[in-house]
Amino acid sequence: MRAMVFEEVGAPLREHELPIPEPGPGQLLLKVRACGVCRTDLHLIDGEVDIPDPPRVLGHQIVAEAVDAGPDAAVPAGRIGVPWLGWTDGTCEYCTSGRENLCERARFTGRDIDGGYAEYAVADARYCFELPAEHPDEQLAPLLCAGLIGYRALRMCGEARRLGLYGFGASAHIIAQVARWQGREVYAFTRSGDDAGQAFARELGAVWAGASEEPPPQPLEAAIVFAPVGGLVPLALKALARGGTVVCAGIHMSDIPSFPYDILWGERSVASVANLTRADGVEFLGIAQKADVKTTTTRYPLERANEALDDLRSGRLEGAAVLVP
DSSP states (O other): OEEEEEOSTTSOOEEEEOOOOOOOTTEEEEEEEEEEEOHHHHHHHTTSSOOSSSSEEOOOOEEEEEEEEOTTOOOOSSEEEEOSEEEOOSOSTTGGGTOGGGOTTOEEBTTTBOOSSBSEEEEEGGGOEEOOTTSOHHHHGGGGTHHHHHHHHHHTTTTOSEEEEESOSHHHHHHHHHHHHTTOEEEEEESTTOHHHHHHHHHTTOSEEEETTSOOSSOEEEEEEOSSOTTHHHHHHHTEEEEEEEEEOOSOOOOOOOOOGGGTTTTOEEEEOOSOOHHHHHHHHHHHHHTTOOOOEEEEEGGGHHHHHHHHHHTOOSSEEEEEO
């Protein structure tokens, strides 16, 4: 099979011919139909998030069909989705308290387990999701991380009605639609001068869009920081009403600069999101259908994975990039 392989930090992915993997106990052999390109993949390539045992096939937003199964697994009908969370021990204090996203022994797709930048992959059947039949493959792929992590971050915002989204990329363009369906007001923040990104946000229902340095027309009740830029946290805090929350949604962020206590005072808070649970996935995929979420994607063939990653890094994308073998 063809695969785009991470070999070392800072190097582009290299195309390889690899053996088709064999499913082990409880695993499915998957024929990859589409795989979303995530900012986490850039963090892995740049060494900001460690890959313990390279080489590794990246990719953790996989839409696939199961073609074989190992012992103790059965081939499901229809398409399935494979997310970032690929395995947990099931016995630690986090797993047994409904917080498997915090499992210290967790293994992640495209980091500890070969992922979907390939024609085939294997995955633990227990960590796969059934996908709706009516949507195209590349429309579904971004839901499996951009959507899932965004939804977990949104839940941490409670009942906030005025919601700020800092960084309007793959996650934000999905969560903006969910938030509008829930009746919230969305305020979108982009890089200064990103007129196209701000127009895109307004097309998706944002009541206001502007540069991250600009104050919104009304104080926010919550904000989600999707961009991996620590300097956005004080800006988001300044935009909050008393009692508001800033949720940092990325797996990696540059250092947060010091800021005066008065922008935190007033029972404002800062929180982070880590990974996802399987329950998050089931709940979100149901909500995405009810909210009729439409993802905006740019399609790339597998061998152009490096180009897709470069376009993501430079902000040339509207919505999400998706690889199609």
